[in-house]
Amino acid sequence: TQLLEQSPQFLSIQEGENLTVYCNSSSVFSSLQWYRQEPGEGPVLLVTVVTGGEVKKLKRLTFQFGDARKDSSLHITAAQPGDTGLYLCAGAATGTASKLTFGTGTRLQVTL
Amino acid sequence: GAGVSQSPSNKVTEKGKDVELRCDPISGHTALYWYRQSLGQGLEFLIYFQGNSAPDKSGLPSDRFSAERTGGSVSTLTIQRTQQEDSAVYLCASSPVAGGILQTQYFGPGTRLLVL
Numbered sequence: 001t002q003l004l005e006q007s008p009q010f011l012s013i014q015e016g017e018n019l020t021v022y023c024n025s026s027s028v029f030s031s032l033q034w035y036r037q038e039p040g041e042g043p044v045l046l047v048t049v050v051t052g053g054e055v056k057k058l059k060r061l062t063f064q065f066g067d068a069r070k071d072s073s074l075h076i077t078a079a080q081p082g083d084t085g086l087y088l089c090a091g092a093a094t095g096t097a098s099k100l101t102f103g104t105g106t107r108l109q110v111t112l
Numbered sequence: 113g114a115g116v117s118q119s120p121s122n123k124v125t126e127k128g129k130d131v132e133l134r135c136d137p138i139s140g141h142t143a144l145y146w147y148r149q150s151l152g153q154g155l156e157f158l159i160y161f162q163g164n165s166a167p168d169k170s171g172l173p174s175d176r177f178s179a180e181r182t183g184g185s186v187s188t189l190t191i192q193r194t195q196q197e198d199s200a201v202y203l204c205a206s207s208p209v210a211g212g213i214l215q216t217q218y219f220g221p222g223t224r225l226l227v228l
Contacts, residue, residue: 006154042116042203042219043155088154099168100217102147102155 003027004089004103012109013079021074021087021106029091032065032072033100037086079110114138116220118204124226125194133189133223137206144187145205145217146179155203161187163209194227201225 007022023032031050035043047056049065049072056063060083062075072089089103117136125131137144142163147155157171161181172178176194181187191198201224205217 004154041221042205044219045216048216090155099157099160100145100155101157104154 004091004101006087006089006103006106008106009104010107010109012111015080015110015112016078017110019076019079019108021076021108023072023074023089023103025070025091027091027093028069029101030069030094032069032089032091034063034072034074035088035090037088038084043086043088076108079108081110081112084108084110116204116206116218118202118220118223120223121221122224122226124228126228127196128193130190130192131194131225133191133202133204133225135187135189135204135206135220137185137187137204138218139185140208141206141218142184142209143207143215144181145207146187146189147203147205148173149201149203149222150199158189158202191225194225196227199225199227 004023004025011019013019031048033048034046036046037043047058047063049056049063052067052069054065060077064073076083087106090100092100116138119134123131144161146158148158149155159172159179160168176192179187179189201222203219203222205219207215207217
């Protein structure tokens, strides 16, 4: 069974601070996605990374896929209250592009 | 209304009763997924439908859980003889034709199930 552990589990910061969320596994994934989920809604895709060492930027969010494709990180620069939510990583094993294993989640709260 | 819809949005039931949860995927999406999410945590895969292929049921936690997808569109997740540990948010997602590249899954808002 493939597991994705996220850390930290909870994070409460003030507006303007930077933060990094980690997603780690002992298994190799062919690709990995990051989602954000707000209360009462389903997760919404932020990014997909497919190449080891790949870095993608989405405004203030920077996503990195580990060289060995076993881990990933999400860095947010100058966090804003609108970044508040549950962040989920999800990986697809080789040959199972449609079946995702989701991480344990990181709940982020950004206050003024 | 181009998104994934789910009904009911909330369901309260008594232990031992059967429940049916419905998912309407995005039109044209051939892949449909069911997940379970407990207490705002990560998602647990339940079942996956892809076109006319046999569904991947490897995530169903017990034989009390079953799902159907009629006509390649609407799906129903049925939980028989509900237990308190079945209380969770049940999320449905759909995606375009699955292939070698990881597709975007579009999620519905979920059904919040509470078993008393």
